[in-house]
Amino acid sequence: MKPERFPCKCNRSRVSGLGQILHPPDPRVVELLRVVAEAIGIATPRIYADPTVDYAQVDERDHIYYKPAFFEALFLLDPSGLLVLAVLAHEIGHIYNEHLSKPWEDPWEQELEADRFAGCVLSSLCEESGAFQRIIRVLSRSSTSRHPPGEERSRAIQEGWESCARVCNDSEKASPGSSSFLETAGKVAGGVVIGIGIVALLDAIFG
Numbered sequence: 001m002k003p004e005r006f007p008c009k010c011n012r013s014r015v016s017g018l019g020q021i022l023h024p025p026d027p028r029v030v031e032l033l034r035v036v037a038e039a040i041g042i043a044t045p046r047i048y049a050d051p052t053v054d055y056a057q058v059d060e061r062d063h064i065y066y067k068p069a070f071f072e073a074l075f076l077l078d079p080s081g082l083l084v085l086a087v088l089a090h091e092i093g094h095i096y097n098e099h100l101s102k103p104w105e106d107p108w109e110q111e112l113e114a115d116r117f118a119g120c121v122l123s124s125l126c127e128e129s130g131a132f133q134r135i136i137r138v139l140s141r142s143s144t145s146r147h148p149p150g151e152e153r154s155r156a157i158q159e160g161w162e163s164c165a166r167v168c169n170d171s172e173k174a175s176p177g178s179s180s181f182l183e184t185a186g187k188v189a190g191g192v193v194i195g196i197g198i199v200a201l202l203d204a205i206f207g
Helices: 027-040 068-077 082-096 107-124 130-139 150-163 180-184 198-206
Strands: 047-049 056-058 064-066 187-189 192-194
Touching: 027 047, 027 082, 027 107, 056 082, 064 068, 064 082, 068 082, 068 130, 082 107, 082 130, 107 130, 107 150, 130 150
Parallel strands: 047 064
Antiparallel strands: 056 064, 187 192
């Protein structure tokens, strides 16, 4: 039996336990989070927009925090929301695997486990993982103490996708549209082609 969902009741800014100001999440983000949670049969985590975090993260209460500018960049690259959904699936992967309660584990392996989880979610929702793999390779061009290099993370996403692959039809896709324009690294907006590649856009915002 699936646990009852508890939608985010965050219609105004609040102060977190860490002292930072939190803002209501974008309704598009809330809906994408609901899609992921429902797909794997868990309660929808609470989510907040927090300009102070790097990209996205979870805390010990299983709350998710995301950087608004980062998600806006992902929506610009893919208006269908598939890239944002993939990032949310990665964060839920940390929650699902209880990573924050296991500080003794290798942080690289935790990240790779969350990446495999995200790949599995995308496959279960009949979505491709290629665009998310490209974003991860851009964001993780250099490894850190917590994050493996992008190529290793990309392989983990593909492994997760393949482990959950199934035969899908078009009506089963979770989000409208596609990320096919990422292949040409451009975006059509109002009839004008804006030649902004993935690397250039993310570098301009976070470089």
